[in-house]
Amino acid sequence: MADTNYDVIVLGSGPGGYVAAIRCAQLGLKTAIVERELLGGICLNWGCIPTKALLRSAEILHYAQHAKDYGLKIAGAIEADLEAVVKRSRGVAKQLNQGVTHLMKKNKIAVHMGEGTLTGPTSLTVKGEKGEEKLTAKHVIVATGARARDLPFAPADGKRVWTYRHAMTPKEMPKKLLVIGSGAIGIEFASFYNDMGVDVTVVEMLDRVVPVEDKDVSAFLEKSLTKQGMTIMTGAGVEDLKVTAKGVKAKIKDSKGKVSETEFSHCITAIGIVPNTENVGLEKLADMDRGFIQIDDYGRTKSKGLWAIGDCTPGPWLAHKASHEGVTTAEAIAKELGNKDVHPHPLDRANIPGCTYCHPQIASVGLTEAKAKEAGHEVKAGTFPFIGNGKAIALGEADGFVKTVFDAKTGELLGAHMVGAEVTEMIQGFVVGKTLETTEAELMQTIFPHPTISESMHESVLASYGRALHI
Template sequence: MAEQYDLIVLGSGPGGYVAAIRAAQLGLKTAIVERENLGGICLNWGCIPTKALLRSAEVFHQMKHAKAYGLAADNVSADIAAVVARSRGVAKQLNQGVTHLMKKNKIAVHMGAGVLKAPGTLEVTSDKGTETLTAKHIIVATGARARDLPFAPADGNRVWTYRHAMTPKELPSNLLVIGSGAIGIEFASFYNDMGSKVTVVEALDRVVPVEDADVSAFLEKSLTKQGLTVLTGAGVEALTVGATGVKAKIKTKDGKVTEGDYSHVIVAIGIVPNTEAIGLEALGVKTERGIIQVDGYGRTGIPGLWAIGDVTPGPWLAHKASHEGVTTAEAIAAELGNKDVHPHPLDRSNIPGCTYCHPQIASVGLTEAKAKEAGHEIKVGNFPFIGNGKAIALGESDGFVKTVFDAKTGELLGAHMVGAEVTEMIQGFVIGKTLETTEAELINTVFPHPTISESMHESVLSAFGRTIHM
């Protein structure tokens, strides 16, 4: 007899486990299916352990620059094995936390690979055998994996994906990073701080190309100042992998092809959704390049089948997946008769993006260019950290806050930040956009002193010709 549930969640990443918890809170009999580790890629091999690595690199960076603070820290060194061990310990702690949350919320956990066999039916296979689960609703939250280069697939030895880069057996002496999105730039920043010579190759005309052009320009200048080599408008033509290194042919923006020797290569050219071999085709689920098409609540068009997270259209971010998990769980509860939940469809324009390189990047909403393309008449504010007392006191005066407003209505269209702690500050602008704030509310908000967040206020003032400290 198949186990019957109200909801089965296939995948336990930040979308899946959050959806399961919210569904359980709403009284639904819920199960979660996971083939590897509870918490998924983000918790075990992505967002959290990489931030642990980057924290170690940040502390190491500060130790090497202790003299600037009137301190002495001579002959400092890094133990890459210990740095990795700390990162893995953080991941293990949070994995155990998710396990606890499943028990606390009485969510049944089925470890194994799940395949959709029919609407409402999921077959789970593990080393213990195969079991069949049934449910009124199923959420697909199987996430994504790193995209390989077709001519040089990752081998875990010399050619790495992010997963290999998190557990290096040795510190690269000369590292090539292909791709300058968030993953590529974070690892480039980490290994540079740890002492590797780093080269970044980006096919488009600027690094972190989804960010505002001013942020991209500032970051490239900062990375170059830190000693990285940044090649934009360039492409890797070929990789020849040997026992002790990799030869790379790189075509630069001027059309010339050069050959360089590297100890290791990180491939960070995007992700592939994990939607193969889980039974979607047989059910007639609509996908585009493997991405499941959904409405604002996660409906796939197949009754009772939903999808969230990296298997759906972007941005492919953990917090977007978690938000979708709550929305979809509440939509399912409403369909099952709960009249006390009122889910709202996902608004992608209010999803922040954060990159934890050095310096940090954070943004929400439209860039200046995108706002113009959308037909807005705009007002733009910009305030540099060099005008902020707290940033100067911290020794972190490199950075700025940029804000974009609709000139006619005062609507906050976008905010873009680069510098110390901006990933913590961006939420202020996210809340403002969610509340549909205008410049008037932001101008009249009291920001605490001394904080770097005062730069947010000054940027708004700048857009309307009222800057105080610059």
């Protein structure tokens, strides 16, 4: 009979759950993980990672089509082999899934495959291949994640109306694609399919694309995507969507209130997420708000021994936030179980970076200029364009900018916002700076290597104080 009693059981094996399990195991706790589908959860198997593989294929295609800009000739037609592109992406996902399987073995974490349901704060049943198992623990971490929200009048059918999941393994290339929602997921798929040669229209309810970003970034991205051939409709809404034999008919109300009907071959809905918190047994055990589990700064719910992390808790709904919470919660549990050497720190939401892998890329951390002013800060903000950066020009990637926002009185770095090549890798410099509570003085004194695009980060800090050198 397999052992069914643990120190910690983690329900869900996404980037929150599996990282929490590893940290628990590192701290000497007897740990199990329960997963109903694939180890690694949505992020590794159907989300963050395989989408980046798709976007990489689109990026290479884009470069090949613009080879002459770099003095190169490519003989013959360059075209996308959709089946091969999808196959590569699935291969990447499989490799990472196997990686998580290996990490579970290495850390001696028991894996129970099946549907887990809580029977109390620290007990659950798992219905899986082995029938029904009853598991108990001193602590349980709920990391059940979230799923795509459906349009009420047009639920995804996988044929014509897609969620991100269908959009990743398309059976056919869309001819004319409607993307509803311009958050990270919507914009990434719009960018992918546009680069692959599809006629793409994006409809966003709010007055600008990527609405959580700084408005200068939104404006730059909209201009760039429009130049790339996309149709961008902001302040607009899809009022009705009818699936036909050949595609979808959408009634779209534009920003002026005019309604028109347009036909598309396919539609992707990217209008937010719904937490996977139904039918888990949480009803009496945790306080909920719109389905999200309410927790304290360390992941505790109202029931002793029951914790929650990641996308089933309040946002931002990002994989790296879930992983960070996983570590914090694991350490808080170890501390409760008598470990005096761990010192968990609550999550600082001001230091969570956001990255969107469209073309051009977007990355940001902290407050936008508008939000900083709303919060009562007197601000100093500066922008440096990539056109003033030697490396960006040499790469043929001179479109983009870095913007930094400081508190005028204290010099504290409040936020950083970037759009352009490689910014998703560069943002981490500002994240480290913010975590170390940097001011403009340290950043100005920091020597940035030349030639790199990261020099534009330095210049944007200088620009905030009227000291930019290359503009």
